[in-house]
Amino acid sequence: MNNLLLKVEGLKAGYDGLEVLRGVDLGLSRGEKVVVMGPSGSGKSTLLKCIVRLVEPWSGRIFLDGEEVTGREVDLRKVRAKTGFVFQQYNLFPHMTVIKNLSLPLEVVKRMPRSEAERRAMNMLKAFGLEEFADKYPLQLSGGQQQRVAIARALVMDPVLLLLDEPTSALDPELRREVLDTLFEVARQGRSMLIVTHELDFAEAAADRLVLMDDGLVVEEGDPWELLHTPKSDRARRFLVKIARSAQSVA
Amino acid sequence: MESLFFVLGIVPGLVNGLWVTLQISTVSFALGIVLAAILAPLRIFAPEPIPLIVRGYVEAFRGTPLLVQLLLIYFGLPSLGVKLDAYSACILALGLNSAAYQAEIFRGAMKSIPETQFLAAESLGFSQGQTYRYVVLPQALRVAAPALANELITLVKESSLASVIGVVELTRRGEYLVAYTFRALEVYVAVALIYLVVCTLASQAVKQLESMFKIPGYEKVVA
Ligand SMILES: Nc1ncnc2c1ncn2[C@@H]1O[C@H](COP(=O)(O)OP(=O)(O)O)[C@@H](O)[C@H]1O
């Protein structure tokens, strides 16, 4: 292993006979922020889930932080505890208060005493200006607030890598801004991020690299600004048009 | 008028039987809920053939009369060397029977928990057991609460079958009174009214509890 934090080699995966990922190769260095774009159905979510084995890879190898995630005797709970996952639909636990959503994983997974877990959870909420919601329940918050709590929950575990799957796509346009601001803030803190998003702002301003996926393969990657503004290949150009369309149909 | 005084006169005696009725129904409900909380996840998550066995259990207890189950446990088990007093046999029969119904209630409730909740818990590093305990079970319990409450009320009524094997609960008390007063109509009306009052109060109490345990904001999503 060189200094790559994440390395994906020849990854194939799918669902009952349907091959979705057809041999994905991807690397991510420590501290790097990589944006993945691709039309709907191209396998972006499947890729993120495979990295923490929420979906079982069919073949290929995945290395994370010096450990083979696809290895035989890997401790999956440890792998998942050191990655943060943010879903499109926030996925907070609706029956727990906001602060409990953050402190419970610390207690259960990191075996932290409750008082310490709650202290850290509160600090994390404060860092994102969410402390006023500490004792509220997730479904009492707006979608944007819920997603910011979900990001805080992922970060309170202090993950080596943050995986985000279209964190703004489920939100109304006016709520996207606050989540995007939070994402920029996380990016500034230097956390390693692999983020699927069609937010061009974020890709241009915060990402170190842009990866374009289509039909289960990485078809292009490089500097975000160059790829988006001066696409060299015809393929990249056609592709960006395709993404623009699919992003519109989502919104 | 005289009948009314007669009925009022026998109520204290019947209430003694009511305590036994309530004991039997709550203890067997508790036994049922514990078993169901184990059986339901086994049926959903365990590898075959465990789900098949659980299903067999559920079908067996739901597909045969409770009275027959009670007689089997009280009179049948001694042939296998398991001899239970009437009270224990009754709790066991009602508890095992209720477990079958409650397991189905739980299974339905667990299936209503979205896949994304499992993904969220697992992505944080929760084990399957922790996911069940902290994420699935508490939500499933809330979803299942109304049906579970109905099950408890059903148990209060079904516990009257215990009278058949000689447990002196409410119904059996009534039978005794009939035996020495010969006034079956008044006595059984009184017995029925006591069941009615208890079950009505219980369902009111349950509604209160439900609103206490409601997840804030949930109704928005469900509606
Ligand atoms: N749980 C699943 N079961 C079956 N098919 C799935 C499942 N999840 C995704 N798919 C299919 O896999 C393909 C890729 O999906 P996904 O990885 O979600 O793509 P993207 O995130 O790029 O939109 C799609 O055709 C989708 O229908």
Ligand SMILES: [Mg+2]
């Ligand atoms: Mg997706």
